Amino acid sequence: MAIATDPAKAPETAASPRRLAASYVLEYTYRRSVGPVIGRFLGALRDGRIEGVRTASGKVMVPPSEYDPETSEALSEFVAVGDAGVVTTWAWVSEPRPRQPLAKPFAWALIKLDGADTPLLHAVDAGTIDAMSTGMRVKVRWRAERKGGIGDIECFVPEGGAR
Amino acid sequence: MRDVAIVSFANHITSHAEGDDVEMLVPVITEALRAANLKKKEIGFTVSGSCDYLGGRPFSFVMALDAVGAWPPIEESHVEMDGAFALYEAWVRLQHGDIDTALIYAFGRSTTGSTRDVLATQLDPYVMAPLWPDSVGLAALQARAMLDAGTCTEREMAQVAARSRRSKKPGPGAHTFAEMQAGDLLGLPYTTAPLRAHDCAPDSDGVAAMVLVAGDRAKKLTSRPAWIRGIDHRIEAHQLGVRDLTKSVSTALAAEKAGALGKSFDVAEIHAPFSHQEILVRKALGLAGDVEINPSGGALVGNPYIVAGLDRIGEAARRIHDGSAKSAVAHATSGPCLQQNLVCVLSEG
Numbered sequence: 001m002a003i004a005t006d007p008a009k010a011p012e013t014a015a016s017p018r019r020l021a022a023s024y025v026l027e028y029t030y031r032r033s034v035g036p037v038i039g040r041f042l043g044a045l046r047d048g049r050i051e052g053v054r055t056a057s058g059k060v061m062v063p064p065s066e067y068d069p070e071t072s073e074a075l076s077e078f079v080a081v082g083d084a085g086v087v088t089t090w091a092w093v094s095e096p097r098p099r100q101p102l103a104k105p106f107a108w109a110l111i112k113l114d115g116a117d118t119p120l121l122h123a124v125d126a127g128t129i130d131a132m133s134t135g136m137r138v139k140v141r142w143r144a145e146r147k148g149g150i151g152d153i154e155c156f157v158p159e160g161g162a163r
Numbered sequence: 164m165r166d167v168a169i170v171s172f173a174n175h176i177t178s179h180a181e182g183d184d185v186e187m188l189v190p191v192i193t194e195a196l197r198a199a200n201l202k203k204k205e206i207g208f209t210v211s212g213s214c215d216y217l218g219g220r221p222f223s224f225v226m227a228l229d230a231v232g233a234w235p236p237i238e239e240s241h242v243e244m245d246g247a248f249a250l251y252e253a254w255v256r257l258q259h260g261d262i263d264t265a266l267i268y269a270f271g272r273s274t275t276g277s278t279r280d281v282l283a284t285q286l287d288p289y290v291m292a293p294l295w296p297d298s299v300g301l302a303a304l305q306a307r308a309m310l311d312a313g314t315c316t317e318r319e320m321a322q323v324a325a326r327s328r329r330s331k332k333p334g335p336g337a338h339t340f341a342e343m344q345a346g347d348l349l350g351l352p353y354t355t356a357p358l359r360a361h362d363c364a365p366d367s368d369g370v371a372a373m374v375l376v377a378g379d380r381a382k383k384l385t386s387r388p389a390w391i392r393g394i395d396h397r398i399e400a401h402q403l404g405v406r407d408l409t410k411s412v413s414t415a416l417a418a419e420k421a422g423a424l425g426k427s428f429d430v431a432e433i434h435a436p437f438s439h440q441e442i443l444v445r446k447a448l449g450l451a452g453d454v455e456i457n458p459s460g461g462a463l464v465g466n467p468y469i470v471a472g473l474d475r476i477g478e479a480a481r482r483i484h485d486g487s488a489k490s491a492v493a494h495a496t497s498g499p500c501l502q503q504n505l506v507c508v509l510s511e512g
Contacts, residue, residue, distance in 0.1 A: 026219065038289045061405065063290040069400040089311065089408070091303030092356040097280055099295040108300045110308075110404055119404040121291055121304075129356060134311050150290045 037066040040078060046148040050140070051078045052116050059117035063150075082114030084139035084159055092129045101155050107132050111156060123155040131158060167257050168381040168388030169509070171198035171374045172477035172484070176465040177336035180368035184213075184223075184270045187370045188230035192268055195372035200384045203232060206374075207262025209239045210253050212246035212269040214469050216281050227270060238262075245269065246371060246473030247396075247434075247495030247505050254394055257377045265375040271469030273366040278468050286499060287401050298436075298499060299363055303355045305408040305500040306439040310357055312409045314446070317357060320438040321345035324361035324463055327438075331460030338365050338465055361463075364436040369467030371474045389480035389491070389509045393421030396495075396505035403500060414447035414494065414504040421506040423448060429488035430455050432475035434495045436462045443501065444494055454492075458482065472496060476507050483511050 012018040034042060037053060041064050044051045053064030054077040062081055067074060090109040096102055101123035109132075110119035125141065126132050138156040146152035173194035180187055196203060209231055213224045224241045233239060240256075242249045246269025253265035279297040286292040309315045322345040329342060348361045355363075381388040397413035397420070399406050406412075418424050431454045435441035441463075445456065459478035462471045472495025482488035489511045497503040 034289055042289065061402075063402065063404075065402065069402070069405045089304045089308040091300050091307060091358070092353065093300055094353070094355070097277075097295065097297050099280075100297075101294055108296060108304055110304060118402070121296060121403055122294065134307065150293050 035066055037064050037075065042148045042150070045150070045152040046146045048142055048146065050081050050083055050113060052081050053077060054079055060115060061118045062113055062116040062120050079115065081116045083142075084137060085111050085113035085116065085119075087124065087132070087134060087136050087138055088112050088119045089134060090124065090132050092132060101151070105129075106155065109138070109156065111138060122150075122153055125155045125157050165258050165260060165377050166381075166390060167254055167375055167377045168390045169373055169476070169480040170376045170381050170385045170388045171195045172371070172480050173198065174369065174371040174470070174474055174477060176334065176367055176369035176467060176470070176474065178338045178365065178367060179274050179336070180272050181336075184218075184227045184272070184370075185230045187368070188227060188268060188270055188372070191370045192230055192266070192372045195266070195268075195374050198385075199374035199376065201264060201374060206264050206266045207238065208253060208256045208265040209237055210241065210249040210256070210265065210267055212242050212244050212249040212267075212469050212473065214243060214271060216284060217271055217273065217275055217278070217468060219276070230268070231266065245469050245471070245495055245497050247476055247507075248472075248497070250373065250375070250473060250476060250507075251394060251396060251505060253375050254391060257375060263377045263380050266372065267375065267473065268370065268372040269470045269473045270370040271467040272368040273466070273468045274368050278366055282499070291403075299355050299358065301403065301499045302363070302437040302440070303358045304403070306357050306362070306437065308408040309439050309443065314409050315439050315442045317349060318345060319442055320362050321348040321359075323435075323438040323441050324348055327457060327461050327463040330458055331464040338367065340464065358437065362438040364462045364466035364471075365464075367465045367467040367471075369465065369470040369474070371470050371477055373473065373477055373480070385484070387484050387486060387511060389483035390512065391507060392510045393423060393508035394505070395420035396503065398498070398503040401502075406500070408500055409443075411443050411447040411501050411504060414444050414501065414506065417504050417506040418448050421508050423492050423506050423508050425449065426490075426492075426508070427451050428454050428490045428492045430458060430479055430482045430491040432457055432459060432461070432479040432491065432493040434462055434472045434475045436466050436471070436496075438463065440496070440501055444496075444504070448492060448494065448506070450492075472505065476509075479507075479509055483509055
């Protein structure tokens, strides 16, 4: 992270005496593997597909996890799901925070994709709060250049365009 | 199980801290020890709760040890969690039977950064955290799910906020709020719909300290110890999508294990950083209608991250210490949308 002004180099005045300062970067200097299940999910996103995993009770979890949230069994049966689905709950962000998926007002939503039993968290670019409702259908807007991350889904948009 | 009591509690919650962690902690720890009639060297075990993400540096809790003095060496531990979970560790430690006293403290200055954004870093690092969903946005998803399911209304949420503000006791440096009726609050605009400003706890700075004493020694040290008659904590899945956000199954399970279900209490202190979460926890605890809820004002009027959960338990204990309650149940939470919950049952006898 760049520091805009270095206090150590700022001119000293009576009101603001010079202070000792040093830049400091907090970082983890190691890499980690995303593992066989999340790795496959993220790899599929890069290819423009969405895959979930089947749990012990037969439910399709999207996003998938390596272990069953109810029984803790290891999971490995992948299931392709659609790139459109239903909003199960949502919240309207009138003032987006830095680093969030969209810089203009948007909705956070949990979205149950076609063929999935659990919803996925993402952003919906609906334009206005009036275009949002629980139960509405939305579809993925894919990012043109995909890298194998959740951000490969740029956001969701109302199916059939904004109303 | 060994009987363990909270014999003293002290806190300082403010809208903006003057001074650093140690400067805030020293007077509060001193007060907790004084009220327990114990000296520092008589403490068998010390455990703290703090968050490196607020300090912006690893092992930031080590610096705070200056507040207790770690020389000659003391037996000490730390959790990167709310102080309520440090209390749990101390309670377990006292069950070993070789020591009788423990000091718990927690410190958190939410105003040093943008805590609602920092909290995104506790989420699943692959499919949630990269989107930077802030804690308010996620809580709003839960509020909408509850409104859709009919488990609360916006008016009930505003009533929680209005009551919290009425209950709040003025303290030095505390947040100030305009006292408004629920109906007036409902006329204010949404901030993150369906949440309005009054539905969300403020960013606060604060410290809290508590002394636990086991067995007969608690009765010798103070006249009205608050006995811990049950304490338990449970957690839910990391992914929001696999949870039923309209229920708090981990609170209900912790309440069952702590022996809180089906009992009546004089006071309930609930750690709800959002108004709808108080309604959710109230139901999970199965509270009767006549229990006094959050007489301290609760987290909605002062919510230092890491401290606010321990503060609920301390405020509940305070009511037993001062004789205004015979029994109390206290709750602390951690994680997005009430992911992890602790329930503590307190009694005068």
